[in-house]
Amino acid sequence: xxxxxxxxxxxxxxxxxxxxxxxxxxxxxxxxxxxxxxxxxxxxxxxxxxxxxxxxxxxxxxxxxxxxxxxxxxxxxxxxxxxxxxxxxxxxxxxxxxxxxxxxxxxxxxxxxxxxxxxxxxxxxxxxxxxxxxxxxxxxxxxxxxxxxxxxxxxxxxxxxxxxxxxxxxxxxxxxxxxxxxxxxxxxxxxxxxxxxxxxxxxxxxxxxxxxxxxxxxxxxxxxxxxxxxxxxxxxxxxxxxxxxxxxxxxxxxxxxxxxxxxxxxxxxxxxxxxxxxxxxxxxxxxxxxxxxxxxxxxxxxxxxxxxxxxxxxxxxxxxxxxxxxxxxxxxxxxxxxxxxxxxxxxxxxxxxxxxxxxxxxxxxxxxxxxxxxx
Amino acid sequence: xxxxxxxxxxxxxxxxxxxxxxxxxxxxxxxxxxxxxxxxxxxxxxxxxxxxxxxxxxxxxxxxxxxxxxxxxxxxxxxxxxxxxxxxxxxxxxxxxxxxxxxxxxxxxxxxxxxxxxxxxxxxxxxxxxxxxxxxxxxxxxxxxxxxxxxxxxxxxxxxxxxxxxxxxxxxxxxxxxxxxxxxxxxxxxxxxxxxxxxxxxxxxxxxxxxxxxxxxxxxxxxxxxxxxxxxxxxxxxxxxxxxxxxxxxxxxxxxxxxxxxxxxxxxxxxxxxxxxxxxxxxxxxxxxxxxxxxxxxxxxxxxxxxxxxxxxxxxxxxxxxxxxxxxxxxxxxxxxxxxxxxxxxxxxxxxxxxxxxxxxxxxxxxxxxxxxxxxxxxxxxxxxxxxxxxxxxxxxxxxxxxxxxxxxxxxxxxxxxxxxxxxxxxxxxxxxxxxxxxxxxxxxxxxxxxxxxxxxxxxxxxxxxxxxxxxxxxxxxxx
Numbered sequence: 001x002x003x004x005x006x007x008x009x010x011x012x013x014x015x016x017x018x019x020x021x022x023x024x025x026x027x028x029x030x031x032x033x034x035x036x037x038x039x040x041x042x043x044x045x046x047x048x049x050x051x052x053x054x055x056x057x058x059x060x061x062x063x064x065x066x067x068x069x070x071x072x073x074x075x076x077x078x079x080x081x082x083x084x085x086x087x088x089x090x091x092x093x094x095x096x097x098x099x100x101x102x103x104x105x106x107x108x109x110x111x112x113x114x115x116x117x118x119x120x121x122x123x124x125x126x127x128x129x130x131x132x133x134x135x136x137x138x139x140x141x142x143x144x145x146x147x148x149x150x151x152x153x154x155x156x157x158x159x160x161x162x163x164x165x166x167x168x169x170x171x172x173x174x175x176x177x178x179x180x181x182x183x184x185x186x187x188x189x190x191x192x193x194x195x196x197x198x199x200x201x202x203x204x205x206x207x208x209x210x211x212x213x214x215x216x217x218x219x220x221x222x223x224x225x226x227x228x229x230x231x232x233x234x235x236x237x238x239x240x241x242x243x244x245x246x247x248x249x250x251x252x253x254x255x256x257x258x259x260x261x262x263x264x265x266x267x268x269x270x271x272x273x274x275x276x277x278x279x280x281x282x283x284x285x286x287x288x289x290x291x292x293x294x295x296x297x298x299x300x301x302x303x304x305x306x307x308x309x310x311x312x313x314x315x316x317x318x319x320x321x322x323x324x325x326x327x328x329x330x331x332x333x334x335x336x337x338x339x340x341x342x343x344x345x346x347x348x349x350x351x352x353x354x355x356x357x358x359x360x361x362x363x364x365x366x367x368x369x370x371x372x373x374x375x
Numbered sequence: 376x377x378x379x380x381x382x383x384x385x386x387x388x389x390x391x392x393x394x395x396x397x398x399x400x401x402x403x404x405x406x407x408x409x410x411x412x413x414x415x416x417x418x419x420x421x422x423x424x425x426x427x428x429x430x431x432x433x434x435x436x437x438x439x440x441x442x443x444x445x446x447x448x449x450x451x452x453x454x455x456x457x458x459x460x461x462x463x464x465x466x467x468x469x470x471x472x473x474x475x476x477x478x479x480x481x482x483x484x485x486x487x488x489x490x491x492x493x494x495x496x497x498x499x500x501x502x503x504x505x506x507x508x509x510x511x512x513x514x515x516x517x518x519x520x521x522x523x524x525x526x527x528x529x530x531x532x533x534x535x536x537x538x539x540x541x542x543x544x545x546x547x548x549x550x551x552x553x554x555x556x557x558x559x560x561x562x563x564x565x566x567x568x569x570x571x572x573x574x575x576x577x578x579x580x581x582x583x584x585x586x587x588x589x590x591x592x593x594x595x596x597x598x599x600x601x602x603x604x605x606x607x608x609x610x611x612x613x614x615x616x617x618x619x620x621x622x623x624x625x626x627x628x629x630x631x632x633x634x635x636x637x638x639x640x641x642x643x644x645x646x647x648x649x650x651x652x653x654x655x656x657x658x659x660x661x662x663x664x665x666x667x668x669x670x671x672x673x674x675x676x677x678x679x680x681x682x683x684x685x686x687x688x689x690x691x692x693x694x695x696x697x698x699x700x701x702x703x704x705x706x707x708x709x710x711x712x713x714x715x716x717x718x719x720x721x722x723x724x725x726x727x728x729x730x731x732x733x734x735x736x737x738x739x740x741x742x743x744x745x746x747x748x749x750x751x752x753x754x755x756x757x758x759x760x761x762x763x764x765x766x767x768x769x770x771x772x773x774x775x776x777x778x779x780x781x782x783x784x785x786x787x788x789x790x791x792x793x794x795x796x797x798x799x800x801x802x803x804x805x806x807x808x809x810x811x812x813x814x815x816x817x818x819x820x821x822x823x824x825x826x827x828x829x830x831x832x833x834x835x836x837x838x839x840x841x842x843x844x845x846x847x848x849x850x851x852x853x854x855x
Contacts, residue, residue, distance in 0.1 A: 003561030008395075015392020018385050025385075192416050199381035220841060225792045228845060249594045303785075 025198040026190045035205035042089075042343025044241035048228060049204055051218045053239055055342045062087030072128065076104035078283065080124055081142030084290055089340060090348035094355075098140075101355050102362070106140075118150055118157040119143060121273050125281055126161060132282055138367055139283035140358070141273070145292040145310050146245050146252040152266040153251075158273050235300045242301065243344045246292045254294045254302070258309040267316040274322050284367055288325040288354065289313060290346065293339045296331045323365065325357045376416040378625045379578055379845070386413065387629060394633055399556040403526050406633075410535035414498070417539075421497040424462060429532045431458050432507040433525055436514045440521030448515055455511040463504045466497055471700035499539030501697055505664055507532050510546040512668060519546050527553045534635075536626040540619070542640040542660035549635070557634025567631035572835050573807075574624030577617035579843035581800045584793065585614040587844075591787055593761055596770050601778035603787045604771055611761045612754040613801050616644065619658070643808040644753070648745040650714040653753055661697070665690050684719075688712045698760070703768055707759040714752050796842055803838075 024030035038046045042057045072078075077098060079085055085094050085108050092100070095108040109128045121141060143151055151157055190198070203209050220226040227234065233247045234240065245252040270287055277283040291310045298306050314326035330353050331338045338350030346354075376382050390409050394402055415422050435455040439448045464472075473489040480488065510531070513519040522528040531550045537543075592599050592607035599607075623640035630637045640660050647653035654662045673686040688709070695708015718725075729735040734744060758775075762768035788794045823831075 003564075004559050007559050007561055007564055011392045011395060014388050015396075018388035018392065021385050022389050188419055192419055195416060196377075196380050196382040199385065203381060216840070224796070224841070225790060226842070249590060255595075 021199075021202075025195065025202055028190075031198060031202065034208075035202060036207055036210070037205060042241070042340045044243060044344060045342035047204070048241065048342075049210070049214045049217045050221045050227070051214060052221065052236065053234070053241060053342055055239055055340075057340045057343055057347075058090040060087050060089045061091075062093045071105055072107050072109075072130070074105055075107040075137065077102065077106035077138045077140060078125075078130065079106060079108040079140045079142070080119065080121055081108065081140075081288070082119070082144055082147065084144060084345055085142050087345075088348075088351065089343065089345065091351060094142075094351060097351060097355060098358070101359055118147070119152075120160060121158045122276060122280075123161050125277065125283075130281055130283075132280065134282070136282050136284060136367070138286060138362065139277050139281070140286045140288060142288040142290060144290050145295060146243070148266055148289060148309075148313065149251040149256065149258070149262060152269040153262055154265065155269040155272055158269050159276060233294070233301045235297075238341065240297065240300060240341045241343075242294045243292075246294045254292060254298065254306070255304060258307050258312070260312075263309070263312050263316050266313055267320055267322070270317060270322050271320045284323070284365075286323045286325065286358065286361065287317060288358070289327075290350075290354075291328050291331060293344065295328070296339070297337070323361055325354060325361065327354060327357065330357065376413050378622065379575065379583075382416070391632060394557075395559055402557075403524075403530050403553060406535070407526060407530045407533065410530065410533040410538060413535040414533065414538060417498045418495060424466075424497055424500065425503060425533055426529075428459055428462065428503065428507050429529045431455055432511050432532070433522070433528045435511050436521040436528070437523070439511065439514045452511060452515045456508065459504050459508055463500055466494055466500055468696075468700045470494075502541050502543055503532055503538060505543050505661075505697075509543070509664060509668065510550075513546055519550075522546070522550055524554075534630070536629040536633075536635075537637055540622045540626070541658075542623055542626065542638045543664050544637060544660070548638060552635050555634075560634065563631050563634065567628040569832065570624045570628030570631065572628075572832065572839070574621040574626075574628060575843070576835055576839050577621030577624065577804065579839055579845065581797075581804060582614045582618035582621060583844035583846065584797050584800065584842075585610040585617070588787060588794075588797065589614055589761065593763065593767070593771070595786075596762070596767050596774065598786060600774050600780040601776070602782045603784055604775045606784070606787070608754060608758055608761075608771070608775070610797070612645070612750075612757050613804070615757065615760070616641070617804065643812050645750045645805075646746050646808065646812050647749050647753075648742055649718050649749055650711065650752065651718065653749055654711070654715075657753075661694070665694050665697075669693055684716050687715055691715065702765050703759045703762055706765070706768070707756050710756045710759065711753075714756075800842070 024034070039059050040056050041054050045053050045055065077095075079095050079098070081094070088094060091097060093108065095106045098106040109124055109130075119141070125139075204213055217228060233242045246254050250256065270285075274285040277285055289310050294301065295306050295310065298304070308328075311326065311328045314324045314328070317324040318326075327350075331350065334349060334353065336347075336349040338346050338353060340347050376386065386409070390405065393405055397405055411422055411425075414425065432455055435451045438451045442448060470491040473491045477488040480486070510519065510522075510528075514521050522531070527550065530553055531544070531546060534544075534549070589607050589611045592603045593611070596604075620641035627637045627640070638660050640658060642656040642659065644653055644657040647656050670686055670690040673689060674682060675686060676683045678686065691708045691712030692705060693708070695704045695706070695711070698704045698707070726735070729741060734741045758771050759768045762771055
């Protein structure tokens with residue numbers, strides 16, 4: 001066979017699958033039917049695909065697209081948070097557990113997820129249709145430590161109102177093509193912005209390639225101690241993985257220098273949020289900053305001491321009379337580590353400790369009648 | 376779309392297959408749409424900037440080529456220059472300009488400040504702007520007939536392999552190739568794939584590995600002393616070389632597979648024997664652009680000596696500013712201009728020193744010595760290129776000579792295996808570069824045996840798969 005003919009054959013053998021893959025990775029149908037979601041391992045472990053780090057975790061409940069809010073009108077406690085509120089491994093979702101503990105209806109407002117979607121407290125309340133109520137209710141705002149600076153170091157996100165399409169763009173694909181804006185955003189998201197993510201997802205989760213990916217990653221790790229770039233900090237005795245955002249050189253990072261000015265700025269924004277939600281919606285704010293996993297287990301992977309960002313922020317918020325759930329000391333002294341070892345999120349121990357604190361705080365303030373103190 | 380992504384591998388394979396399946400007359404459509412898709416994967420809206428540049432320069436080229444009136448030619452050339460440079464200035468330099476003016480104003484107690492904007496810099500804007508400008512200027516100078524086919528012209532502006540980080544092509548070189556019919560050529564395929572593999576090795580195994588060490592040290596400059604700065608600066612020199620020349624290799628290789636030749640952009644710059652030689656080996660497409668469109672129009676070296684030095688200084692200052700809207704880049708350019716002028720001024724002195732020390736009796740050793748000196752100067756200049764700001768660059772300069780922490784690499788090296796791989800990869804690169812340099816110098820050595828070559832290719836691919844850093848890191852030069 002001549003060189004030219006050989007190349008033609010190779011081009012057909014590779015080119016047609018490439019076109020199929022190119023188009024297929026843009027299709028929700030193909031992605032859904034040709035991938036198998038790994039529900040038995042933590043989110044970091046799923047990304048890593050190294051056998052040594054595959055620790056089983058309980059199945060996940062909840063999702064990113066819980067957009068419709070049954071019972072919102074009757075809710076006594078409204079929740080705004082990130083993925084710590086949107087799903088949970090090891091028990092019912094946080095809102096459900098909170099309802100069970102307090103005996104009051106708690107509803108988690110849908111909030112956009114992902115790196116490009118900061119918390120917009122006022123917009124999210126408006127977007128969910130929350131109105132002034134004569135009965136004072138509680139608003140619990142949760143935020144993971146790594147996003148505190150981005151979300152609250154100035155008030156542009158927390159206090160602003162944004163248009164609905166902007167707010168919802170992250171889930172355009174989940175809600176069909178309701179209008180031209182959604183359609184364009186879906187095309188933009190699927191065909192351009194997330195194209196690479198789709199290929200990676202396909203490679204990692206397609207039954208045809210998952211074994212190969214696992215073998216390749218495991219071999220690189222075992223022979224040369226090389227981890228895939230996204231996760232660079234880990235401990236293998238016992239196994240523990242840390243989210244890449246918390247160890248990079250950005251404002252999300254453990255190593256970011258959180259100055260007193262930053263702490264003050266965040267506290268000031270939250271103080272404004274507290275006043276705004278009370279005046280506009282008759283909601284009493286409770287703030288729940290969840291420490292990064294690495295802040296609780298820093299000594300396992302770095303000599304750099306924790307700058308006590310969350311405790312400092314909690315103290316400042318208390319000083320400003322913004323009710324705050326302070327979890328750092330509690331998590332540090334916990335007998336059971338409050339996070340899943342190979343997942344970014346807290347486990348049931350972490351949730352229960354947060355619920356306990358929350359319960360105590362609400363009882364002490366007398367905000368919600370009939371709260372059970374028995375967890 | 377990054378070259379070092381699954382997306383690109385799928386996209387490129389599909390493009391090559393379709394390209395050779397389509398008739399010649401329609402191939403430009405595929406390449407143009409593919410190029411626009413390639414660009415839109417970064418930010419969809421910014422495709423309008425490319426379309427705007429394309430339309431303006433297409434019309435300007437046609438009018439300049441059609442009219443005989445010099446005044447009209449000048450008007451349309453000015454129109455093209457002002458629009459293209461205006462877009463570039465607005466997106467890339469406005470904030471820098473505004474900050475600088477505000478600082479000067481404040482020092483005179485004037486507190487009316489110019490606004491700054493949070494704008495995402497369009498990827499590759501400096502590259503495609505310079506490419507389109509060269510076309511209009513060449514048409515104005517009569518070196519190039521205006522391109523009448525809008526599609527072909529648009530493809531020249533947006534050809535995906537070199538769209539976002541060069542090589543900055545000339546219309547006289549690239550545009551005629553789009554009119555030629557291309558067929559499958561096994562030798563070009565082999566050569567293109569080889570170049571791409573070598574480019575991927577440089578980017579994934581070397582540049583992205585070194586980046587972690589460089590970022591750690593330069594990102595926390597206050598925490599390190601002495602040795603880590605030497606290593607990080609040395610690593611950065613190779614990071615940027617491998618990052619950028621790796622991109623060029625992949626671009627040239629990809630274009631070669633499709634049947635197009637792009638210009639050589641790097642020729643082993645750290646083997647340069649003086650700064651002038653360095654710039655004949657580093658980012659050749661840019662340095663020749665500045666030579667042809669800035670330095671020579673300023674008078675080049677055909678003027679008084681003082682004016683010649685001024686021309687060199689201006690060219691290097693502008694070159695520094697091209698790289699980034701910050702004073703660190705201006706200083707980097709100025710430093711290179713200074714090196715070059717000093718090397719011209721000291722030619723005789725250096726020759727005398729070589730004679731006195733008898734270095735000139737051993738030309739190969741002398742060459743190595745000169746290459747070491749030149750590389751050291753170039754590497755030091757990278758401090759300004761990499762540092763986060765002027766203060767940081769000066770801090771690094773001070774800390775380079777501060778060994779109060781001994782020779783500790785604590786905080787810099789987390790994984791010793793990876794650190795060893797980094798050094799080994801640099802040695803491999805230097806070894807390969809040396810072989811190529813010698814092959815070029817001594818034309819007797821043309822090639823290796825087939826088995827040796829296949830072994831080398833196999834090891835290259837194996838190394839990429841085994842030691843590659845696959846974290847989708849951007850190429851450094853995208854920001855320019």
